[in-house]
Amino acid sequence: MKKNSLRYRGRFAPSPTGELHLGSLVCALASYIEAKQNKGVWLIRIEDIDKERCRDHFATTIINKLLEYGLESDEPVVYQSKRLNIYYDAIEQLKIKNLLYPCVCNRENRKKYRNIDCPCLVNPIKHTNQCAWRLLTNNEACSFNEVNHRHSKILSKEDRINITRRDGLISYDLAVCVDDATQNITHIVRGEDLFNHTFVQRFIQESLRYHKPIYRHLPLVLDDNGEKLSKQNLAKPIDVSFDCLTLALTHLGIYKPQIYYGSTIQSSIQNIIKSTLIYKLNEFD
Numbered sequence: 001m002k003k004n005s006l007r008y009r010g011r012f013a014p015s016p017t018g019e020l021h022l023g024s025l026v027c028a029l030a031s032y033i034e035a036k037q038n039k040g041v042w043l044i045r046i047e048d049i050d051k052e053r054c055r056d057h058f059a060t061t062i063i064n065k066l067l068e069y070g071l072e073s074d075e076p077v078v079y080q081s082k083r084l085n086i087y088y089d090a091i092e093q094l095k096i097k098n099l100l101y102p103c104v105c106n107r108e109n110r111k112k113y114r115n116i117d118c119p120c121l122v123n124p125i126k127h128t129n130q131c132a133w134r135l136l137t138n139n140e141a142c143s144f145n146e147v148n149h150r151h152s153k154i155l156s157k158e159d160r161i162n163i164t165r166r167d168g169l170i171s172y173d174l175a176v177c178v179d180d181a182t183q184n185i186t187h188i189v190r191g192e193d194l195f196n197h198t199f200v201q202r203f204i205q206e207s208l209r210y211h212k213p214i215y216r217h218l219p220l221v222l223d224d225n226g227e228k229l230s231k232q233n234l235a236k237p238i239d240v241s242f243d244c245l246t247l248a249l250t251h252l253g254i255y256k257p258q259i260y261y262g263s264t265i266q267s268s269i270q271n272i273i274k275s276t277l278i279y280k281l282n283e284f285d
């Protein structure tokens with residue numbers, strides 16, 4: 001595909017395991033501002049594949065709160081839980097390419113066999129309902145572009161993630177790759193806690209011959225103890241206020257937000273998009 005021939009398509013993809021917190025507002029704002037400054041499309045995707053951890057009402061409150069900030073998905077919101085068949089098709093393709101192998105190892109075993117082949121690979125087993133499907137990586141180099149930077153890593157045996165877990169749950173990395181491909185996402189702006197996932201995701205994208213998005217990983221918002229703000233550590237839900245907007249913008253390096261401010265929160269964000277080029281459009285990978 002010709003470089004730069006794709007229109008910018010970005011996304012924000014929260015898991016509805018809790019309410020919107022400052023860290024997620026930062027990611028939503030950064031991806032929205034970048035998409036709109038590049039005259040692109042911005043989408044919301046709800047990553048609710050893990051039904052045990054996700055709650056429908058959190059998805060609704062996250063979407064509504066983003067809407068109050070003026071961050072509205074340009075296309076209907078996509079829910080991973082409604083796309084399982086698409087993921088199973090991709091898993092079949094990986095199996096056909098011999099990139100998956102059945103594995104019965106539990107978490108403890110997986111740690112033990114981190115650097116060597118586990119017994120399920122030494123003496124291949126037949127897949128049963130009790131097996132996970134694991135990704136076969138073999139010290140291949142994997143690279144992705146982050147704006148003007150190229151990151152590379154050797155994918156070792158440690159990176160042999162579960163594509164489906166022993167209980168059948170589809171992996172986060174697989175679902176995200178399939179979604180980004182089917183939604184034609186060109187640019188991904190997200191927290192740097194996902195940096196290492198990007199190598200595995202690039203490997204999956206290459207294996208399935210998907211197009212390769214550009215990535216930008218944002219510094220995490222930390223709490224007073226230096227821990228990442230997350231729903232798991234009960235990060236405080238945010239309200240819709242100029243205070244929260246200012247905190248989020250300051251984290252993104254927009255230090256003089258007052259000069260961009262409009263009469264409402266929504267118009268303030270629109271003013272930022274119009275008045276300063278924070279991000280530049282980069283070549284596609």
Ligand SMILES: [Zn+2]
Pocket residue numbers: 102103104105118119120121
């Ligand atoms: Zn195993």
